[in-house]
Amino acid sequence: MIPAKSRPVDPEGLAARFIALEKHETTHDRLVWGMRMNRDKAIDGVPDWKELRELASQIKEHTLTHLDQYLEQFEQNATKLGTKVHWARDAAEHNATVHEILQSHGVKSLIKSKSMLQEECGMTSYLEKRGIEVTESDLGERIQQLSNEPPSHIVVPAIHKLRTDVAELFAEDLGTDPHDSDPHYLAEAMRNNARPRFMKAEAGMTGGNFAVAETGGFVVCTNEGNADIGASVPPLHIASIGIEKLIPRARDLGVFIRMLSRSALGSPITQYTSHFHGPRKGGELHVVLVDNTRSDRLGSPDFWHALKCIRCGACMNTCPVYRRSGGLSYGATYSGPIGVILDPGFDLSKYRELPFHSSLCGSCSQVCPVKIDISDQIYKWRRVVAAKGLEKVAKTVGMSALGVTLAHPALFHAGESIASSGLTHAPRFLLYNALNPWGKHREMPTAAAQTFREWYIENRRTK
Numbered sequence: 001m002i003p004a005k006s007r008p009v010d011p012e013g014l015a016a017r018f019i020a021l022e023k024h025e026t027t028h029d030r031l032v033w034g035m036r037m038n039r040d041k042a043i044d045g046v047p048d049w050k051e052l053r054e055l056a057s058q059i060k061e062h063t064l065t066h067l068d069q070y071l072e073q074f075e076q077n078a079t080k081l082g083t084k085v086h087w088a089r090d091a092a093e094h095n096a097t098v099h100e101i102l103q104s105h106g107v108k109s110l111i112k113s114k115s116m117l118q119e120e121c122g123m124t125s126y127l128e129k130r131g132i133e134v135t136e137s138d139l140g141e142r143i144q145q146l147s148n149e150p151p152s153h154i155v156v157p158a159i160h161k162l163r164t165d166v167a168e169l170f171a172e173d174l175g176t177d178p179h180d181s182d183p184h185y186l187a188e189a190m191r192n193n194a195r196p197r198f199m200k201a202e203a204g205m206t207g208g209n210f211a212v213a214e215t216g217g218f219v220v221c222t223n224e225g226n227a228d229i230g231a232s233v234p235p236l237h238i239a240s241i242g243i244e245k246l247i248p249r250a251r252d253l254g255v256f257i258r259m260l261s262r263s264a265l266g267s268p269i270t271q272y273t274s275h276f277h278g279p280r281k282g283g284e285l286h287v288v289l290v291d292n293t294r295s296d297r298l299g300s301p302d303f304w305h306a307l308k309c310i311r312c313g314a315c316m317n318t319c320p321v322y323r324r325s326g327g328l329s330y331g332a333t334y335s336g337p338i339g340v341i342l343d344p345g346f347d348l349s350k351y352r353e354l355p356f357h358s359s360l361c362g363s364c365s366q367v368c369p370v371k372i373d374i375s376d377q378i379y380k381w382r383r384v385v386a387a388k389g390l391e392k393v394a395k396t397v398g399m400s401a402l403g404v405t406l407a408h409p410a411l412f413h414a415g416e417s418i419a420s421s422g423l424t425h426a427p428r429f430l431l432y433n434a435l436n437p438w439g440k441h442r443e444m445p446t447a448a449a450q451t452f453r454e455w456y457i458e459n460r461r462t463k
């Protein structure tokens with residue numbers, strides 16, 4: 001029996017639920033596609049984008065193939081600056097390390113900025129169970145926290161919600177007017193609520209977009225400045241950084257900083273690009289370097305390129321499946337094309353459906369600023385799922401039957417005649433039922449009066 005935590009998620013069912021919310025679906029599609037269009041305009045203004053993309057890919061590949069060296073260099077240089085560096089093999093070690101640091105400082109209240117790695121580790125619920133109050137400081141992420149939902153997008157976590165949803169949520173939690181969905185009003189209400197939390201927090205946590213081996217510093221990119229306040233007001237700052245976030249030199253930063261926000265939102269740079277080099281005066285800085293399956297992925301010839309990801313979200317914004325089905329339909333930390341290739345690496349059995357939650361159109365690979373072969377990897381994950389016998393039974397049986405039919409021309413031609421007559425004469429309930437997912441949303445095609453083979457025999461074979 002598959003353990004509960006590894007039961008497959010249901011992207012099809014969850015997507016159907018999102019699509020049924022018509023206004024949510026159309027608004028989501030419009031906003032996410034808008035970010036994709038803005039990205040196109042922004043990169044049009046960078047004449048050397050193609051070269052930049054190639055360079056970014058090469059820097060990442062070089063770093064990943066020398067990762068042991070760069071990690072050690074980072075640790076040495078960070079330690080020289082007064083940063084305490086910790087290593088975590090997996091999510092459990094990461095959470096335990098963070099808890100230990102907080103406990104040793106008697107911290108009961110923590111303010112954190114958005115970090116997909118901390119999401120991946122399930123850190124917030126882990127700390128809350130141990131009596132630590134955790135407040136998300138990014139507006140979208142705080143909306144998700146109040147809704148008890150994970151982020152639905154790696155850059156804009158609450159993009160699947162309407163303004164009216166937020167107004168209702170804030171009315172419950174912040175006492176605002178449920179009928180006033182003016183963004184300024186709502187943002188101001190959250191700002192007033194968040195300020196005292198910043199002031200009383202005993203520790204601040206951030207992620208890290210880039211960690212520079214040469215300097216031992218790291219960079220956090222946000223648009224709200226929330227990470228900076230969280231890291232500057234409380235005396236204790238802890239940053240969780242995935243080991244794939246390393247880059248060799250400070251000068252490499254220029255390549256990625258130019259690409260990140262342009263790819264994500266179409267803006268030239270994130271509003272706040274903050275550099276941390278050691279603790280501030282009188283404070284303490286801890287960096288937890290986390291593996292959590294990254295080393296396994298690095299050893300996989302087919303999937304190691306996924307570690308180049310800089311989490312810009314461009315692949316999500318262009319994906320027709322993501323745009324229509326919403327990020328929560330993936331039922332995983334990472335959604336969209338990048339999620340489809342990352343999540344099975346954490347738990348193949350649980351996320352075995354995700355590689356099929358894609359049209360394989362290849363648009364994701366085209367927009368990726370670090371040239372990850374996303375669509376190739378999606379296809380390869382499908383092969384892994386099939387090879388391990390994890391496909392749906394109906395699909396396995398259907399594909400075997402199709403294989404036999406295609407291998408035997410006589411059987412194929414007999415099937416052709418049956419299908420053609422069935423499509424024309426069968427009663428509707430025989431064609432449109434639970435066994436035919438295609439017919440759920442579309443009419444079946446009208447059978448041609450004559451097949452191509454019949455036409456060919458009649459018109460060409462004798463000539």
Ligand code: SF4
Nearest residue numbers: 309310312313315368
């Ligand atoms: S896979 Fe590429 S496009 Fe997608 S989030 Fe990562 S860097 Fe961005």
